[in-house]
Amino acid sequence: xxxxxGHPQSALVLGGTSDIATAxxxxxxxxxxxxxxxxxxxxxxxxxxxxxxxxxGATSVETVTFDATRPEDADRVVARCLAAAGxxxxxxxxxxxxxxxxxxxxxxxxxxxxxxxxxxxxxxxALASLAGHLCEQGQGRIxxxxxxxxxxxxxxxxxxxxxxxxxxxFALALADEVAGSGVSVHVVRPGFVHSKMTAGRRAAPFAVxxxxxxxxxRRGIERDERIIWVPGFLRWVFVGMRLLPPALxxxxxx
Amino acid sequence: MSSGEGGRPLAEIIELPDAQARSEAxxxxxxxxxxPTARRRRPTACQPASTRxxxxxxxxxxxxxxxxxxxxxxQVLELLARASEPSDGTPGSGSHPSQLAxxxxxxxxxxxxxxxxxxxxxxxxxxDTSALDSLGPIDPDRGLVEVGSGVGLDALIRHALxxxxxxxVTPGTRHVTVGGAVAADVHGKNHHLxxxxxxxxxEIALATPTGMHVVGPDGAPEEAALFWATAGGMGLTGVxxxxxxxxxxxxxxxxxxxxxxxxxxxxxxxxxxxxxxRYRYSVAWVDCSAxxxxxxxxxxxxxxxxxxxxxxxxxxxxRAVALASPSGLRVPLPAPxxxxxxxxxxxxxxxxxxxxxxxxxAALQPLDAFFYPLDGLGDWNLLYGRAGFVQYQFAVGPDGGxxxxxxxxxTTEAGAPSSLAVLKRFGPSDPGPLSFPIAGWxxxxxxxxxxxxxxxxxxxxxxxxxxxxxxxxxxxxxxLRPELLGAMYPRAAELLAARLSVDPxxxxxxxxxxxxxxxxxxxxGDDDPGPGGGLAGA
Numbered sequence: 001x002x003x004x005x006g007h008p009q010s011a012l013v014l015g016g017t018s019d020i021a022t023a024x025x026x027x028x029x030x031x032x033x034x035x036x037x038x039x040x041x042x043x044x045x046x047x048x049x050x051x052x053x054x055x056x057g058a059t060s061v062e063t064v065t066f067d068a069t070r071p072e073d074a075d076r077v078v079a080r081c082l083a084a085a086g087x088x089x090x091x092x093x094x095x096x097x098x099x100x101x102x103x104x105x106x107x108x109x110x111x112x113x114x115x116x117x118x119x120x121x122x123x124x125x126a127l128a129s130l131a132g133h134l135c136e137q138g139q140g141r142i143x144x145x146x147x148x149x150x151x152x153x154x155x156x157x158x159x160x161x162x163x164x165x166x167x168x169x170f171a172l173a174l175a176d177e178v179a180g181s182g183v184s185v186h187v188v189r190p191g192f193v194h195s196k197m198t199a200g201r202r203a204a205p206f207a208v209x210x211x212x213x214x215x216x217x218r219r220g221i222e223r224d225e226r227i228i229w230v231p232g233f234l235r236w237v238f239v240g241m242r243l244l245p246p247a248l249x250x251x252x253x254x
Numbered sequence: 255m256s257s258g259e260g261g262r263p264l265a266e267i268i269e270l271p272d273a274q275a276r277s278e279a280x281x282x283x284x285x286x287x288x289x290p291t292a293r294r295r296r297p298t299a300c301q302p303a304s305t306r307x308x309x310x311x312x313x314x315x316x317x318x319x320x321x322x323x324x325x326x327x328x329q330v331l332e333l334l335a336r337a338s339e340p341s342d343g344t345p346g347s348g349s350h351p352s353q354l355a356x357x358x359x360x361x362x363x364x365x366x367x368x369x370x371x372x373x374x375x376x377x378x379x380x381x382d383t384s385a386l387d388s389l390g391p392i393d394p395d396r397g398l399v400e401v402g403s404g405v406g407l408d409a410l411i412r413h414a415l416x417x418x419x420x421x422x423v424t425p426g427t428r429h430v431t432v433g434g435a436v437a438a439d440v441h442g443k444n445h446h447l448x449x450x451x452x453x454x455x456x457e458i459a460l461a462t463p464t465g466m467h468v469v470g471p472d473g474a475p476e477e478a479a480l481f482w483a484t485a486g487g488m489g490l491t492g493v494x495x496x497x498x499x500x501x502x503x504x505x506x507x508x509x510x511x512x513x514x515x516x517x518x519x520x521x522x523x524x525x526x527x528x529x530x531x532r533y534r535y536s537v538a539w540v541d542c543s544a545x546x547x548x549x550x551x552x553x554x555x556x557x558x559x560x561x562x563x564x565x566x567x568x569x570x571x572x573r574a575v576a577l578a579s580p581s582g583l584r585v586p587l588p589a590p591x592x593x594x595x596x597x598x599x600x601x602x603x604x605x606x607x608x609x610x611x612x613x614x615x616a617a618l619q620p621l622d623a624f625f626y627p628l629d630g631l632g633d634w635n636l637l638y639g640r641a642g643f644v645q646y647q648f649a650v651g652p653d654g655g656x657x658x659x660x661x662x663x664x665t666t667e668a669g670a671p672s673s674l675a676v677l678k679r680f681g682p683s684d685p686g687p688l689s690f691p692i693a694g695w696x697x698x699x700x701x702x703x704x705x706x707x708x709x710x711x712x713x714x715x716x717x718x719x720x721x722x723x724x725x726x727x728x729x730x731x732x733x734l735r736p737e738l739l740g741a742m743y744p745r746a747a748e749l750l751a752a753r754l755s756v757d758p759x760x761x762x763x764x765x766x767x768x769x770x771x772x773x774x775x776x777x778x779g780d781d782d783p784g785p786g787g788g789l790a791g792a
Contacts, residue, residue, distance in 0.1 A: 001315070001317075001371065001376070001765050001768050001769035002315050003314075003315060003732060003733040003769065004312060004314035004315050004370065004642070004644045004703065004732035004733045005314070005703060005708075005709045005733060006315075007709065007733075009736075009769065031709075032735050135318075136377060137376055137377045138317045138318040138319055138375075138376030138377030138378070139315075139316070139317035139318065139376035139377070139765070180307060180318075181307075181318055182307060182316055182317045182318035182376060219706060222703075222706075222709070223641065223704070224640075224641065
């Protein structure tokens with residue numbers, strides 16, 4: 001169950017080997033989370049992450065593999081994950097996502113399709129399934145890792161940004177949909193995060209570490225914040241960004 | 255109970271609105287986001303069931319449950335019988351997560367004054383006891399009265415006081431039900447001499463999945479065991495339908511009160527140790543927000559019921575047993591989140607301290623002002639805003655004075671000073687295995703949710719309390735870790751044994767029992783990896 005501060009005793013992470021997910025779970029297990037389900041693509045890495053969490057004090061850690069390019073399976077994957085958690089879960093984290101390929105000339109339609117599927121179609125289907133299960137259990141929190149890339153989509157990575165914008169909007173609408181059902185949805189909008197996903201890319205200003213994102217998410221859940229910006233002042237930076245005329249926006253350094 | 259009856263759907267036992275019947279049906283189908291309907295409506299007699307968001311008085315950790323309002327004990331029994339059936343489901347749907355959910359689907363709820371998650375069950379069935387409101391005649395010799403579990407102490411006091419009787423034990427609010435007072439085995443300002451509520455209960459009628467049990471402390475051993483397991487058992491043994499309470503005689507509705515002000519905690523505690531036993535009622539308020547001066551300036555109020563002779567023959571004498579009508583003042587909406595901030599708290603505490611006389615003896619005070627200072631303002635919990643608040647109350651042995659000091663100090667240092675602190679001495683423990691009091695000290699602290707250091711400092715406090723052989727009060731808890739429960743309540747297994755004797759499938763359960771692992775303690779197969787074990791890495 002969630003306690004008075006929204007701290008979970010059980011957590012499910014879809015995209016369980018992402019650096020942000022790893023940092024968040026580390027903090028949750030150090031607190032009072034004892035049941036963890038990690039779902040992801042790579043079985044070996046999932047098992048390694050599960051072993052670390054078990055060492056850190058989790059009493060039940062299960063892993064589930066899935067393929068995020070197949071949104072039609074999302075409902076079944078979610079059901080499997082919940083079963084692995086013992087039927088119920090206090091906190092579900094949606095951390096599925098990938099960046100688009102760096103491009104030299106033109107867009108690759110196949111890559112655009114894959115990015116849209118992995119960042120939007122699969123997470124949206126899974127969130128719909130999760131919300132249904134959590135509403136039925138009468139309590140729960142859903143955290144969706146979005147990105148500032150979706151707040152105003154930049155030319156540099158717009159297939160990714162556009163898909164993130166989609167899942168961000170979907171999650172916020174879902175938050176309204178489930179209001180009053182005992183379930184809440186929190187959207188996390190980090191800036192540039194130093195992680196596996198962004199390795200080799202040039203860091204944007206105000207870059208943060210996965211641990212900082214994890215701490216912000218924990219505080220955001222505690223305070224029941226609907227949108228969690230990391231770092232917090234990006235909220236105000238993007239008020240300005242949204243107002244920039246397109247001619248200036250295009251010229252911003254990538 | 256015939257087993258055939260248990261198979262009836264809820265809608266046949268109690269009339270359900272259509273929407274509810276549909277969502278019942280949905281439980282077996284694929285999960286869908288329901289359109290929430292009519293969540294805030296209080297169930298009425300003709301439309302008794304609805305889905306509602308429930309939380310405790312602290313307004314934290316809300317969860318949604320179906321609320322039913324049975325009209326009598328028979329309907330309670332039917333609800334329990336239905337909830338205790340194994341969740342068979344339809345063939346082929348055995349993998350549906352809701353069917354793997356842990357046991358514990360039903361819990362009773364009175365006036366919702368437990369601070370935490372004791373009277374709610376996420377996704378389950380909550381029995382609203384407000385229709386179990388019978389008030390029996392008072393036996394003029396012994397003061398025994400049989401009342402329905404949904405009767406509030408307020409109604410019981412209004413019933414009894416004009417006839418010269420008062421409740422034997424009362425918490426700091428009269429807006430608790432008799433059922434809740436039994437389930438939490440509540441204590442009052444007279445615990446150091448007279449014990450907690452259930453020590454003054456002659457008998458209860460307890461509805462369980464295996465039928466109605468009428469048990470009391472003087473019955474056969476297994477009956478007494480069930481009675482004491484229910485005393486402080488947080489509603490987990492069954493639904494209390496009625497209780498026979500032993501009232502105490504009073505001559506007036508006035509109190510004779512001695513008040514003393516102290517500038518530091520040590521003098522206060524020394525005074526309480528030295529002379530509390532001369533007073534029937536005793537409680538101290540401690541200021542945790544003062545910036546200067548020694549820790550723990552405080553106001554100690556102690557007293558007893560005023561005899562008629564103390565009132566004289568004036569207006570007071572004529573209105574010897576009058577009880578003030580409720581003020582009607584209410585907090586209308588959750589306050590903006592920063593209303594109960596440190597400045598307001600400090601100003602309030604300052605005023606409270608200065609208002610109290612430095613030393614005053616035998617002052618006449620109306621009974622409700624003495625026992626229920628906070629009841630004057632309805633829904634005062636809304637002052638803490640949307641995020642709510644937690645109350646932290648622990649009991650510790652007579653040597654626990656240092657822990658009392660450290661609790662106040664550490665929370666203040668963590669940037670989360672308690673807005674209200676109440677210190678009292680407890681008498682010997684009561685017989686219930688989960689009854690809270692321990693002879694010694696008890697300190698209750700209120701904290702608005704919000705300061706980042708609060709959760710951690712309370713976790714550390716839990717460890718210190720457990721190490722000192724103390725415990726936290728489950729009726730107020732919303733955040734204890736399950737790992738510490740066994741150390742704080744070493745007899746918790748007795749509760750489980752009593753539960754299993756009347757509820758073999760453990761169909762009774764609350765968010766609290768699940769959070770604290772009360773449903774698993776000592777159960778066979780505890781080390782079972784669980785139903786998800788085979789799915790790892792599938």
